Amino acid sequence: MRIVLIGPRGSGKTTIGALLADRMGWRFLDTDGVVEETEGISIPDIFTQRGEPAFRDAETAAIRSLPPDGVVVATGGGAVLRSSNVQALRAGSLTVFLDADSSVLAARTAGGTRPPLTGLSHAEETATVRTVRLPLYRGAADLCFNTGNIPPEMVVRQITEFMEERQSPAFCREFVAFLEQTRMERREWRTVEERLCGTAGMPLHGLYAVIGNPCLHSRSPELFTALFAACGVDGVYTRIEWPVLDDIMTAVRSAGLKGLSVTIPFKSDVMQYCDEITADAHSIGAVNTVVRCGDRVVGANTDWVGIRQPLAGVMAGHAVVFGAGGAARAAVYALQDLGMDVTVLNRTPERAQRIANHFGCEYGTPDAYDPEETDVIVNATPVGMEGREGTVLEANALRAHQTVFDLVYTPPETELLRNARHAGCRCIRGTEMFVHQAQEQMRLFTGVAAEAALIREILE
Template identity: 75%
Template sequence: MRVVLIGPRGSGKTTIGALLAEAMGYRFCDTDAMVEAAEGMSIPAIFAERGESAFRTAETAAIRSLPPDGVVAATGGGAVLSGGNVQALRAGSLTVFLDADAAVLAARTYRSTRPPLTGLSHTEEVIAVRNARLPLYRGAADFCIDTGALSHAEAVSRIQAFVKERESGAACRALVAFLQQTRMDRNEWEMTGERLCRVEGMPLHGLFAVIGSPCLHSRSPELFTALFAACGVDGVYTRIDWPDLGAIMAAVRAAGVKGLSVTIPFKSDVMQYCDEITADACAIGAVNTMVRCGDGWTGANTDWTGIRQPLAGTPPGDAVVFGAGGAARAAVYALQDLGMAVTVLNRSPDRARSIARSFGCEYGAHDAYNPERTDVIVNATPVGMEGRGGSLLAAGDLRAHHTVFDLVYTPPETLLLRNARAVGCRCIRGTEMFVYQAQEQMRLFTGIGADADMIREILG
């Protein structure tokens, strides 16, 4: 096994790494020192003479040359910026994120000779760089330690205790016991439950799950199991279909679960269990992704990313969102981020008004729809879903200049999209939202960005 230390400059990676290696009887490697030895010059000199890109190339080469086991490796603060680096570092490794408050980091690095990365003051740069990289550190980490209030010896002791706990498998068995009472069908149990029972110790990169009631229909276990295998992540992704959110959260905390995909009806209620919530999730009022780091959970929303990405490059114009639920809120947030003027239309204007007040946009009933004053249409209602059928809009309600995004993804080709294609509209299937929200979720879970085409291929 290999232990990899990641985190911002000043978090103690080199000192703690050397002490940890000695305690474990492992070899110690510092990728920054490896770069300087390979290039024959200091890192400040590399930046000054060749630029940051040359340093990053050399850093990647150093990371890929690390021994596969019996090593404690300390990495540079920006190593996680490359998904390829993260994938190489996590292969066969436990990854530990060392962190500290920005003020502590700034004080520790005040006299550093390392080149600045921005035009900000030293303290402002420390804050900005740490905040930008924080989701990547959390995703890439199997364990997180705040070194701000710990001695080096205490940090080493905690890492050793984590390694021992991970190898014992006790937490994994606790999750199996909980899963046995949930609504998991026989095939699902054979795919995940029995695999967990056979594991000697916890999977190296931990446990993940989709939680909801119901969530037996979710394709997330299928998707992430395949993505983990393709990206070298030794994790197990299962589902927890259970109506009691409190019981679910107690079980996943006890088991040390690393990441959760959150679906109905828990996207709002789960926010009370988050220690930190991202700005997008706060604005939307829903969390669909939770990532554990140390003892804390960070809640995020990737649904809006799943809507924004397929629409990226669409010229700003007038957009109409049909619906007033969580998907509609995510759609409004995404469209406004793209510079669109948004109107929310719903059968119940009062519910549409509630969203409009949150986002400062227009609202109305369905009959307020004007095709001549609309450029983008997003269906965030269940109309058109398999088993329900129908379409909010007929072909006569559509124009060739429209972009129509139907968030319904079962069936992939809804009646609304068929009507839109008949008129010559640009059409976006709901499966695209699933692809891009899952891509962002994978990055938050693991620090590795999966290719969108790979996700489409897995989903078929």
């Protein structure tokens, strides 16, 4: 194996990398140094003479040339911008994110020779670049340290202690004991036990799970296990169906939580366990993705991305959302992000009104639906799901100019979509939401952007 250090300029990657390599008895490599040696020109000159794209290409080539083991690697701050770089760096590696407050980073890099990337001041650029890249750093990292608070020697010691600790079977026993109490089949939790507590120790890239009550039906373990294998991520993804969220969070923390997919009924309650909530999740009022980086637990929402992406090519107009739960809130957020006027319709108008007041949109009961004035329809109710047959709209209430997106994905072809197809509408299956939200979740979990086509192939 090898250890890869990622993070912004000024975070201490070179200093800590050299110390760590000496401690491990390994070779130390800096990808910037590899680029300069290969290109025969300094990095500032590459930026000036050839431009940033040329440097990024040279950086990617340098990453691909790195030895697979026995080496500590310090990467450039922008290496994580290319998913292929992250995938190459993650394979067979423990990845460590070194960070510091923007003011510390700016002070450490002031007066440097690297050309600016924006027209902002040095301090403003440092803060802006760090903010943009932060989700990628967090996703790609197995360990995270704030080097503004910890001296280099302590960081090195904690990295080596972490590696030793992960080899101990005791690291996973509390978590496996908890899995035994859940409704998971013995065969399944024993498989998880083998991966977490086997002779090789805890997988390099940690533990992931979908949590909910119920969630044993979830296809997320099948999907992410396949994605991890395809993208070189050495992680374990399982599922935890249990009624008490505090018990779940205690168990996953004991085994070194890296990422959680959160489903019903925990999407709001899990927010209290997060140190930071992203702007989208805060606005929607729900978290479906949890990522841990060091001592910080970050809550995000990818449901709205799963709704927005399939609708991205639809011309802005008037959209109607049926429902008033968490999925409806994500749908309203996504539709407004696409520039659409939105009306929320629900049988209980008070619930629809709460969403409308929050997002500044219209509301009403299903009787207020006007097909001639509606361009986009999103079903965010469970109507049409297996075991809850029916439809929010009959065929005679649909028009050929409309786009109909049914968030129900079991079955893939609901009665609403059959009606919409018969009426000549553009139809979007609920599986597309699952594909695109999972794609974004994979990026937040690992820093790797899996192709939507690959996700669809796995799910077929």
